[in-house]
Amino acid sequence: MNRFDRITAIWICLQSRKLVTAQQLAERFEVSIRTIYRDVRTLEEAGVPIVSEAGYGYSLVDGYRLPPVMFSPQEALSFVAAEKLMENFTDKALGAYHRSAMDKIRAVLKNNEKELLSRLENHIQINPLHAPINDSLPETLDILLRGISENKIVTVDYQSFHSDEPVERDIEPVGVFHEYEYWYVIGYCHLRRAYRQFRADRMHDIRLTDRNHTRKHGELEEYRKPMQTEVAKTEVVIEVKKDAHRYIKDRARHFGFVSERDKGEVIEMVFHIQDLMDGFPRWFLMFADKARIIKPGIVKKRIRELVGKMSENLE
Numbered sequence: 001m002n003r004f005d006r007i008t009a010i011w012i013c014l015q016s017r018k019l020v021t022a023q024q025l026a027e028r029f030e031v032s033i034r035t036i037y038r039d040v041r042t043l044e045e046a047g048v049p050i051v052s053e054a055g056y057g058y059s060l061v062d063g064y065r066l067p068p069v070m071f072s073p074q075e076a077l078s079f080v081a082a083e084k085l086m087e088n089f090t091d092k093a094l095g096a097y098h099r100s101a102m103d104k105i106r107a108v109l110k111n112n113e114k115e116l117l118s119r120l121e122n123h124i125q126i127n128p129l130h131a132p133i134n135d136s137l138p139e140t141l142d143i144l145l146r147g148i149s150e151n152k153i154v155t156v157d158y159q160s161f162h163s164d165e166p167v168e169r170d171i172e173p174v175g176v177f178h179e180y181e182y183w184y185v186i187g188y189c190h191l192r193r194a195y196r197q198f199r200a201d202r203m204h205d206i207r208l209t210d211r212n213h214t215r216k217h218g219e220l221e222e223y224r225k226p227m228q229t230e231v232a233k234t235e236v237v238i239e240v241k242k243d244a245h246r247y248i249k250d251r252a253r254h255f256g257f258v259s260e261r262d263k264g265e266v267i268e269m270v271f272h273i274q275d276l277m278d279g280f281p282r283w284f285l286m287f288a289d290k291a292r293i294i295k296p297g298i299v300k301k302r303i304r305e306l307v308g309k310m311s312e313n314l315e
Contacts, residue, residue, distance in 0.1 A: 175220025
């Protein structure tokens with residue numbers, strides 16, 4: 001990106017947010033903070049009313065607006081992919097809001113850009129492996145996001161993996177994230193009196209209350225990292241033949257994959273596993289004829305048990 005394009009992009013970025021830091025701009029445009037300082041100064045000299053708050057960041061004077069936004073053909077085409085993703089990876093309510101926003105964006109496009117979008121939209125298909133949201137709750141993400149933005153408690157009827165019936169939980173949602181084809185929310189759970197992680201498709205009901213959060217919460221990443229490390233995990237090492245490695249690599253991260261090493265005829269793969277009895281062993285059986293367990297012995301024992309039960313069922 002040349003300097004002119006970068007300064008224009010900074011200008012647009014400043015209008016799209018209430019406050020943006022020099023560090024955020026530097027990371028986004030992959031330049032030094034000193035370069036950002038110079039670019040901002042150039043905008044100020046050109047008459048753009050920028051407010052600089054020491055220790056906080058930059059913002060535009062309230063009420064200042066850019067002229068109508070013009071999109072490049074490449075930017076316009078990216079809208080189609082975004083629309084398909086929103087249709088398939090969010091709930092119906094959020095998808096409807098996005099379609100409404102897209103209609104407003106399309107309205108300012110040139111006729112040739114509208115034609116480009118029309119030609120492309122029937123040539124992109126996205127089919128998720130799982131439904132990321134319970135189909136009976138079309139406003140799940142919408143309610144969770146409102147709970148976060150409005151600091152309101154959300155009540156959910158949640159069925160964990162190990163329970164037979166859903167349990168009512170009052171949670172103060174901190175943030176949502178998409179991982180391994182599912183949506184999750186992290187929030188303070190009043191029942192457990194601790195921060196917990198909930199999977200959206202396991203919610204049987206969800207309601208936004210008028211009760212405010214009882215505490216001040218940090219950003220999402222502050223809670224994700226501790227949750228990823230607080231559960232004790234066991235290191236599992238396997239060796240996989242190279243002709244099978246390419247097929248299992250895509251799903252390996254879902255089962256705790258952390259690293260691998262080429263050993264000539266085989267690939268050594270290392271996993272950090274929480275569920276040694278079901279999740280990993282049952283997945284391993286899919287390609288067990290092309291791989292072997294190096295350690296630990298407990299996983300070998302569990303796989304032998306599963307193979308024995310399979311043999312009995314085939315008699």
